[in-house]
Amino acid sequence: MNAIPSVDLQDFVSDDPQRKQKFITEIGNAFEQIGFVALSGHFLSDALVDDLYKEVKNFFDLPQETKDKYEIEGIGGQRGYTSFGKEHAKGRKEGDLKEFWHFGQYVVDNPKLEAEYPDNIIVTELEKFNTVGKETFKMLEKTAKYVLRALALHLDLDEYYFDEFILNGNSILRPIHYPPITTEPKNAVRAAAHGDINLITLLMGAHGRGLQVKNHEGEWIDAIAKPDQLMINVGDMLSRHTNNKLKSTIHQVVNPPKELWGTSRYSIPFFMHPISEMPLNCLENCVDDENPKQFEDITAGEFLHQRLIELGLIKE
Incomplete structure (x- = not known):
C-alpha cells in the first residue's frame, strides 16, 4: 500500500x-494493512480548529521563561509544558526537535481517577487557551469513541466494547511546536521513527510534508x-x-528541505488512552493456529509505565 486511505465518519x-x-x-481493512487512515466527517468545527491553532501559536510565542514555569517536575511530562529536545524516541539518545504542551483528561464522576x-x-496569561484546549479534547475524544465502535464491530465484538475502558481514560491532547531549524541537526529529526503507545491517535495538522509512515514493504510514504x-x-x-x-505502524516527522528550515511546524495529536485497569490481553477471536498469541498479558497502566521509562520521561 503506497497511499493512506480516506474514510468519512459520517x-x-x-x-x-x-x-x-x-x-x-x-477502516478495518486500512488498519490491518497499513495502520493509518485520513478521516473526514469528525466532530471538530472549522471555527474550533482555527481557534485552537491561534491559541497554540500564542502559547509557544510566549517568552521562554514564561513557558518554563509551566514545566512541572515529577509528573513525567503528563501535563503542562515540555521544553525543546526533552523527549526522544525509544532506542534513541538524541532529543526530538520539538516543544509541546499536554492537556489531560477532564474526569467525570470518578474521585479515584x-x-x-x-x-x-x-x-494564566492566555485564558482562551485553556477553554479551547478542553473543547478540542472533548470533540476528539468523541470522534475516537465512534472510531473504536467501528473497530469493535470489525473485530466481531460488541459495538460498545471499548466504551467502558475509554470513559475517563488517561488520554492526552498534545499541541506540538517544531521550531525553525537554525543549524544542521546532529542525528536529530523533528520526531524520530516510533510507534505510538496508546489505543489510537488522532492527528491534526498533517497537511504538509513531514509525517511519513513505513508500509509493510519497509518503504517510507508521505x-x-x-x-x-x-x-x-x-x-x-x-x-x-x-x-x-x-497494525501499529512506525512513523516519523522528518526535517524539511533546507529552504524551509526557517519555518515552524505545528501538529496536534490526540492520544486515546484507556483507563489503567484495561486488560490488553490478546482477544480470543484474534488468536488461532495460524496466528498464535504473540504477547504476554498486561494491563494498560503497566504497559504505559514501561514505555514512559523507555522514552526517558520517567525514571525506573
Whole structure:
C-alpha cells in the first residue's frame, strides 16, 4: 500500500446500514494493512480548529521563561509544558526537535481517577487557551469513541466494547511546536521513527510534508491529510490487544528541505488512552493456529509505565 486511505465518519453515524458497514470495512481493512487512515466527517468545527491553532501559536510565542514555569517536575511530562529536545524516541539518545504542551483528561464522576491523574495546568496569561484546549479534547475524544465502535464491530465484538475502558481514560491532547531549524541537526529529526503507545491517535495538522509512515514493504510514504481531515493511526495498545491484527505502524516527522528550515511546524495529536485497569490481553477471536498469541498479558497502566521509562520521561 503506497497511499493512506480516506474514510468519512459520517458514513458510520448515518442511519444507513450499508454506509455504516462501508465505513467499518474500509477502516478495518486500512488498519490491518497499513495502520493509518485520513478521516473526514469528525466532530471538530472549522471555527474550533482555527481557534485552537491561534491559541497554540500564542502559547509557544510566549517568552521562554514564561513557558518554563509551566514545566512541572515529577509528573513525567503528563501535563503542562515540555521544553525543546526533552523527549526522544525509544532506542534513541538524541532529543526530538520539538516543544509541546499536554492537556489531560477532564474526569467525570470518578474521585479515584481524579486523584490518580495529575491536574491540568492553567495558563494564566492566555485564558482562551485553556477553554479551547478542553473543547478540542472533548470533540476528539468523541470522534475516537465512534472510531473504536467501528473497530469493535470489525473485530466481531460488541459495538460498545471499548466504551467502558475509554470513559475517563488517561488520554492526552498534545499541541506540538517544531521550531525553525537554525543549524544542521546532529542525528536529530523533528520526531524520530516510533510507534505510538496508546489505543489510537488522532492527528491534526498533517497537511504538509513531514509525517511519513513505513508500509509493510519497509518503504517510507508521505502521510498528508486534507485540511478538513484527521490522520488516525493504531497504537501499540490496540495492536497488542488484537494480537497484531490491527497494525501499529512506525512513523516519523522528518526535517524539511533546507529552504524551509526557517519555518515552524505545528501538529496536534490526540492520544486515546484507556483507563489503567484495561486488560490488553490478546482477544480470543484474534488468536488461532495460524496466528498464535504473540504477547504476554498486561494491563494498560503497566504497559504505559514501561514505555514512559523507555522514552526517558520517567525514571525506573
